[in-house]
Each structure stands twice: as structure tokens, then as C-alpha cells.
Amino acid sequence: MPPSQTPRAGRAFQAPRGTRDLLPDERAGLAHLERTAAGLARRYGYRGIETPFFEQTEVFERGVGAVTDIVEKELFRLQPRTEDAETWALRPEATAGIARAYVQHGLHTLAQPVKLSLTGPMFRYDRPQAGRYRQFWQWDVEAFGDPGPAIDAEIVELGLRFFREAGLDDVDVLLNSIGDGACRPAYVADLVAWYRDRADQLPPVERQRLETNPLRLLDSKAPAMVALNAGAPRLVDRLCEACQAHFDAVRAHLDALRVGYRLDPGLVRGLDYYTRTAFEYYRRGAEGQQQALGGGGRYDGLVELLGGRPTPGIGFALGLDRTILALRESGRLPAAEDAPLAVIVGADGAATAERLRLATDLRAEGLPVRADLAVRKLGRQLETAGRDGAHFAVIVGEEPNGDHVQLRDLKAGTQRSIAITDLARELKRAGSSHHHG
Numbered sequence: 329m330p331p332s333q334t335p336r337a338g339r340a341f342q343a344p345r346g347t348r349d350l351l352p353d354e355r356a357g358l359a360h361l362e363r364t365a366a367g368l369a370r371r372y373g374y375r376g377i378e379t380p381f382f383e384q385t386e387v388f389e390r391g392v393g394a395v396t397d398i399v400e401k402e403l404f405r406l407q408p409r410t411e412d413a414e415t416w417a418l419r420p421e422a423t424a425g426i427a428r429a430y431v432q433h434g435l436h437t438l439a440q441p442v443k444l445s446l447t448g449p450m451f452r453y454d455r456p457q458a459g460r461y462r463q464f465w466q467w468d469v470e471a472f473g474d475p476g477p478a479i480d481a482e483i484v485e486l487g488l489r490f491f492r493e494a495g496l497d498d499v500d501v502l503l504n505s506i507g508d509g510a511c512r513p514a515y516v517a518d519l520v521a522w523y524r525d526r527a528d529q530l531p532p533v534e535r536q537r538l539e540t541n542p543l544r545l546l547d548s549k550a551p552a553m554v555a556l557n558a559g560a561p562r563l564v565d566r567l568c569e570a571c572q573a574h575f576d577a578v579r580a581h582l583d584a585l586r587v588g589y590r591l592d593p594g595l596v597r598g599l600d601y602y603t604r605t606a607f608e609y610y611r612r613g614a615e616g617q618q619q620a621l622g623g624g625g626r627y628d629g630l631v632e633l634l635g636g637r638p639t640p641g642i643g644f645a646l647g648l649d650r651t652i653l654a655l656r657e658s659g660r661l662p663a664a665e666d667a668p669l670a671v672i673v674g675a676d677g678a679a680t681a682e683r684l685r686l687a688t689d690l691r692a693e694g695l696p697v698r699a700d701l702a703v704r705k706l707g708r709q710l711e712t713a714g715r716d717g718a719h720f721a722v723i724v725g726e727e728p729n730g731d732h733v734q735l736r737d738l739k740a741g742t743q744r745s746i747a748i749t750d751l752a753r754e755l756k757r758a759g760s761s762h763h764h765g
């Protein structure tokens with residue numbers, strides 16, 4: 329039956345709102361970033377870790393903060409199927425789960441700092457828009473057990489290097505210190521009083537936030553708030569001695585690395601657990617927008633919040649989806665390198681077993697080859713091999729001598745006879761100097 333007459337067996341579905349399928353070209357872009365991240369993790373000494381995609385909800389309520397947007401509005405809560413008292417949520421970020429694992433497995437007994445790296449999907453029930461999805465990928469690194477300041481600089485520099493090696497050379501870092509338990513409470517009290525005096529200028533959502541999470545008002549991007557915030561008291565002017573010394577030393581280390589950064593006193597980050605160093609990565613000229621490429625900071629109180637002993641920590645989370653978007657925008661997204669080195673074609677269209685067997689033997693030798701498995705004329709098989717971007721076509725069944733085949737170089741347009749026993753060696757030699765695609 330021609331396709332037009334095929335009755336529709338069922339309805340067609342769409343991926344859930346806010347999620348995307350990564351089709352092969354885009355999957356290759358993500359693979360490029362995963363490789364870049366893995367290579368840097370290896371060079372900088374961050375070891376791989378995986379944690380579950382979901383955790384007990386409380387891990388995020390405590391570890392991220394119950395009054396943050398991420399937990400209040402965006403947490404993907406799972407409906408339990410059992411009578412279990414536990415409730416779960418999909419991870420909105422990686423730090424809380426990794427800190428939970430650090431405590432659970434007693435990683436404080438290892439040599440400190442414990443430096444960890446994780447790449448994977450995160451989930452937030454956010455309003456979907458460009459660069460904001462309900463499932464998105466992050467590269468996350470964490471270092472536990474080092475109070476800094478040198479490691480703060482190491483991590484800030486590592487993030488910049490990631491973007492540079494991924495292919496973006498216009499990424500800047502914004503830096504701030506948000507103090508700690510010694511200096512922040514008094515500052516926050518003053519800040520609340522300052523905003524209360526100006527309550528009539530606050531949009532309703534900010535007025536509400538003032539009661540629950542006042543620091544967040546500082547990084548509001550609402551135009552009225554940006555203007556108001558320019559005159560707000562700044563925590564960097566009120567740091568306690570220890571936080572000031574730490575901040576100065578982080579900056580000195582960045583200077584020693586020749587890492588340029590910009591101070592942004594309004595940068596507070598959305599998460600409750602941050603202390604002292606906070607930073608965000610932006611493409612040059614995009615700093616005023618919501619679209620940070622990544623961010624991170626120090627969280628010296630987190631491990632204790634999750635039941636461990638007091639342990640300093642610092643890390644970052646870089647958004648891979650937004651990095652892919654930025655790479656594509658600037659024409660720097662590398663093409664998928666998945667063209668076969670060779671395609672096995674045949675003079676006898678019906679001899680598919682012969683072509684498949686030769687391809688299987690070459691694959692066993694480690695070579696990326698495709699066999700043309702369609703019963704069709706040689707000319708059509710060769711056309712498809714060219715369209716695949718293959719460097720070579722191996723033509724079987726044209727040689728009077730059955731243990732030889734024709735090796736056609738599709739790029740150079742040359743062709744010669746070769747013994748099948750020499751084929752793998754010859755293709756390997758050519759493949760090592762051949763760039764796919």
C-alpha cells in the first residue's frame with residue numbers, strides 16, 4: 329500500500345513542553361562539550377562522579393534552600409507510587425546531591441580536597457523559552473575540604489578555559505563576595521530596612537521576596553529594580569575582616585593567573601547556601617540579561633546543612649545547552665565527525681551478505697565502515713557513499729580475482745585494485761591521515 333493510503337494507527341506525539349530531542353547533529357555538539365569537560369576534569373584533577381537523577385525532596389529543600397525559586401516554583405516533584413513516607417524530586421542542580429553523597433560515603437576521610445566532576449541532565453519546572461528548558465545539561469565541578477582562596481581562583485579559571493576550549497572566546501566572568509554568617513546577617517537587615525523605605529517602588533513580586541529572600545532583589549533584572557539597586561547598600565563595602573581578606577586573596581590569585589574579571593556587587597546567585605566567592609559567566613555584552621552561561625560559588629555551610637561535619641566547598645555549574653546555542657550563533661559549533669571512512673558497495677546488487685561480511689570484518693579491525701545493504705545498482709550505491717561523506721568506496725565483485733576488490737578514493741577520484749588481506753591495513757593508514765566529514 330502506498331504511504332498515502334496507510335491508515336494512521338495512532339496519534340503522533342510531541343516531546344514534553346520545555347524538553348528537546350537532541351538529533352544527531354546536536355547530540356554531536358553535546359558530545360564535543362562532554363569531551364572538552366572530561367579532558368579538563370582530567371587535567372585539573374577533578375574525578376568523575378554520578379548521583380541519581382532524583383533525590384529525597386528534602387535534600388534540595390535544605391541543600392538549595394526552601395525559599396529559592398528553584399525549590400519553591402521550579403522543583404519537579406515526583407508523585408510517589410507507594411505508601412512510602414519519602415517524597416522525591418528530580419535534581420534541579422548537582423551540588424546538593426553531590427554534597428549528600430560526600431556525607432553519605434564519608435568522603436571526608438579521603439585526602440582533602442575531594443575534587444569531583446559530573447556532566448548530566450538537570451530538571452526545572454521553569455517557564456520554557458529560548459535557552460531555558462525543563463531538562464537541560466550542565467557540567468558541574470565541586471571541591472570539598474579546601475577553604476580557599478587559591479582553589480576559588482582555580483575554579484573560576486577552569487570555567488573560563490572550558491568556554492575557550494569549547495570554541496567561545498568572548499566569555500567574561502563577573503565576581504563578587506557575598507560574605508558569610510559573620511557579616512551577612514547585619515547587612516541583610518540593613519538592606520531590608522533600606523528596601524522597606526522604598527516599598528512603593530518595588531514591583532509586587534519583589535515586595536514579597538523581600539520577606540523571604542531579600543538578597544535576591546539585588547539581582548533582579550526588572551528595569552525599575554536595576555535603577556533602584558544602583559543606590560542600594562553593597563555587601564562588598566561591609567564584609568567582615570575575614571571575608572575581606574579572603575576576597576582580596578581570591579583576586580590576587582586571579583591576577584597571578586592573569587585572569588581578567590569584573591566586579592559585580594549585585595551578583596548574589598539564586599541559591600541559599602553560598603558564602604563568600606560568587607561568580608557568573610556571560611558572553612561579552614550579554615551581562616544585563618538573564619542568560620548566564622554558568623555560575624558558581626563557595627558554599628562553606630552546605631555539607632553541615634546536609635548532616636556532615638563543617639566542610640568548606642566551592643564549585644560551578646556551566647550550562648551546556650546555552651553553550652551550544654552560543655556556539656551555533658557564532659558559527660563555531662563543530663560539525664559531527666561521523667562520516668564513515670569507507671562504504672562497501674558491490675557490482676552485484678543482490679550480494680548483500682558479501683558486503684555485510686566484509687564490513688563486519690573491517691569493523692572488527694576497528695574501522696568505521698558502512699555496508700550498502702540495499703539491493704540496487706552499483707551507480708546508486710556509489711552515489712550514496714559520496715553523499716555520506718565517505719572517503720573511500722570498496723567495490724566488491726568487479727575483480728576477476730575473487731580475493732581482490734577495487735578501492736576507490738572518492739575525494740581524489742582515483743581507483744586501484746587491492747588484495748582483501750591488505751584492505752584493513754591500507755584503510756587504517758589512510759584513516760589516520762584522514763579527517764572525517
Ligand code: AMP
Nearest residue numbers: 459460461464620621622623645647650
Ligand atoms: P544556575 O544553577 O541556575 O546558576 O544554573 C547554572 C547554569 O545552568 C546557568 O548559567 C545556565 O547556563 C544553565 N541553566 C540553568 N537553568 C537552565 C534552564 N532552565 N535551561 C537551560 N539552561 C539552564
